[in-house]
Amino acid sequence: MCTISDKIKFCTCSSDLATLKHYWVLYRRTRGKNEFIIGEPMMPTSMRDQNFEINKSTLLARLNESDAFDFQTKLKEKDRLDVVINNRLDNDLGAFSYTFEFKNGTWRFIETDPFDLVNHFNEVGGGKICPASNYTIYQLSDTTKK
Numbered sequence: 460m461c462t463i464s465d466k467i468k469f470c471t472c473s474s475d476l477a478t479l480k481h482y483w484v485l486y487r488r489t490r491g492k493n494e495f496i497i498g499e500p501m502m503p504t505s506m507r508d509q510n511f512e513i514n515k516s517t518l519l520a521r522l523n524e525s526d527a528f529d530f531q532t533k534l535k536e537k538d539r540l541d542v543v544i545n546n547r548l549d550n551d552l553g554a555f556s557y558t559f560e561f562k563n564g565t566w567r568f569i570e571t572d573p574f575d576l577v578n579h580f581n582e583v584g585g586g587k588i589c590p591a592s593n594y595t596i597y598q599l600s601d602t603t604k605k
Contacts, residue, residue, distance in 0.1 A: 486580035
């Protein structure tokens with residue numbers, strides 16, 4: 460499995476997120492938006508990624524650093540950030556998604572609910588997850604070797 464590096468930056472340098480391997484999307488609750496979209500449920504990342512806790516903690520720590528984004532953020536209470544890793548990787552596990560909510564001036568982890576995002580939030584930003592300097596975004600972990 461993979462562990463996410465703490466040497467990443469949330470960049471705004473791409474427009475077509477669906478084609479990216481690693482990306483982020485910022486959502487903001489829209490008053491009065493009450494769509495009803497349904498779809499096929501997926502197994503949550505927490506049940507598919509054996510490094511989920513480590514990756515969640517790494518992302519959370521990085522998001523709460525002042526230089527995490529490549530732009531000056533103007534965040535509002537209850538903004539949601541969805542971080543997607545390995546989107547374009549052909550494997551049985553699929554993409555891993557980590558969702559965070561901005562509350563009281565800091566990010567905190569929340570369980571991913573894609574239907575809530577689509578039904579009550581609008582996308583207000585997004586971009587590529589870039590490695591800082593000569594680092595990689597994730598590295599293979601040796602936790603599966605014994």
